[in-house]
Amino acid sequence: MLNYTNKKVYERTALRINPVKTCQPVGAMYAALGVHRCLPHSHGSQGCCAFHRMFLTRHFKEPAMASSSSFTEGASVFGGGSNLKTAAKNIFDLYDPDIIAVHTTCLSETIGDDLNALITEMKIPEGKYIVHCNTPSYKGSHIDGYTNMVSGFINNLAEKGDETNGKICVFPGFVNPGDVREYKRLLNIMKIPFTMLPDTSGVMDSPMTGKFEMYPKGGTTIKEIKDIGNCTMSLALGLKASEPSAQVLEKKLKIPYKSLDLPMGVEATDKFIMTLQEITKEEIPYSIEEERGQLVDIMIDIHPYTYGKKAAIFGDPDTVLGITAFVLELGMIPKYVVTGTPGTDFVERANLLFKKFGVDGCIAKESGDLFLMHQWIKNEPVDLLIGGSYGKHIARAEDIPLVRMGFPIIDRYIHSYVPLVGYKGAMRMAEFITNALMDYQDSHCKEEDLEVVM
Incomplete structure (x- = not known):
């Protein structure tokens, strides 16, 4: 469908073609x-x-x-x-x-x-x-x-009472219910009382019961929202999607907040866990350390397949930056990083990641679109696309594997039930990325080079 996309890039200020956002x-x-x-x-x-x-x-x-x-x-x-x-x-x-x-x-x-x-x-x-x-x-x-x-x-x-409730308020960012469940699992392991706002788990991943329920059992209650004015602090996960709400809470009810990137990959999840440890003042349970060690072991195992591979990543700003950080940890090169959401801080943060990992020639773009990203790929190809379903036409036109992560994914199933955040989520991302690269190798190699053991 997109085989005839023009390679020559023209500056466009009033037109978006196949935007990486919705309203x-x-x-x-x-x-x-x-x-x-x-x-x-x-x-x-x-x-x-x-x-x-x-x-x-x-x-x-x-x-x-x-x-x-x-x-x-x-x-x-x-x-x-x-x-x-x-x-x-x-x-x-x-x-x-x-x-x-x-x-x-x-x-x-x-x-x-x-x-x-x-x-x-x-x-x-x-x-x-x-x-x-x-x-x-x-x-x-x-x-x-x-x-x-x-x-x-x-x-x-939200209201302010006479005394604190001993909880923290967690703003999860624009993530799937599976990610929210992973946050809650880690918070419970760390024994931290919390209120999640909003909490889409149990609503947008509710089970089949055989009975219609207009209002499933999940979601943050009104009582909990009123009570967040009595939290000791708030934790904003995802600077673009969550930090503004934490600032509103601080301005209205004087609740201090801490902002973190989405905990995707090793370092970002480390910061999330260490922040929780600072709050609870207790040792990090071995079960979490074990998950981290498993992730690092996986990354070492797959390194021969991921190192040096170029990727084009597109989607929501917090998610794209989280994926970008993780592919850099895998030794990959995030050649093109695009979001449709406006905000100059996206490019600044992406460039800081490029500089930190010492990669050159990478381009970050806010208020971008998939047509521009396709033009870049035509001029200098990549090995992998990472993003939502609307990248599949580019993947087909350029014969590039597409790893579906982020929002929206409308041509596959189950993605919203399982996390991308935390060490468990990073394991899943590593699996998807590696399998896509290895499947591509299997489908494009000569018959005599098709290996059973890889």
Whole structure:
């Protein structure tokens, strides 16, 4: 399909072709689904809401429940205040959520609907809540929408009590439920009481029970969100997706925070574990040390296949930087590193990684797209693509193996159930990367060179 992509690169400022992102409401909807008995609400047209639900459902293979203000021509011109008020009443009457999380769309943002004023005027049932955030689709990406929604929960619900609860608040970043479960496993092993906000485990990876449940058992409870104002500190995992929410919590309720890169690979996970050790003041259990040792042993074993291999990595900024750091630890060269999310700090952090590992000729690009990355590959090929499903056309056109990591993955299954974070997640990444390279070698070598033992 992309065999005829032009090799000559032209500077483009007003056009993105095959962007490495989607719009803010997708991230806001995902964050809201991580709150127990919460119904995300799209303040815009039914088509917008349907697209955002579809995007999440295709990746997680789970139904993404959400409602809409159902804008028509009239609401698009005169404002959607009446639509939102009617929708909220119908939602509480028909679907009985504990909380509605309202996010805006292009339409409502362009009109200029004041969500705070509209919600203040509503008659909300006793014991029920409505929170909101602004997520204009023409600005930022789904990562910004995710951050804005998490911050919306803090602004609308978090409170300060008389004494601390002894917990830490963990902002997990834009990751899969499998990653959230891995965080929780490590926190429990380290005996650290915590509140995860949001917690999509048990919601977007809920089991098949034979019975329809509109609100699965998982998710952060309203009580827990209110109580994060009494946490001793917060831990932001992923500087782009999580740090802004930790800053909101600090500004509102004076809760100190510490920011870390997503714990992907050896060094980043080491920093995560050592931070937990500083919090708990206890020795790191041997079970965690054992996992780290296994990972290092795996990396030594696969080194002959990964060393010097060039990779093109694309996706969300925190995830891409985490994968980049890990491939560098494997001795690979992250030739092209691209995210569609705006933010100059992405390029700065990527360049610091290149410098730290002493690799030259690598390019990092924010607000980029897959068309540009394909042009770079045509001019100087790589051995491996790492990213979401939308890279498969480039992989086919250039005969390059594609390792699916990140978001969205819509042409494969099971990815959202298992982690990329922590030492266990790094083992999985190492497996995927090595097997892709070895499978490519098997399928492209001469028959007499096809080895059973590799």
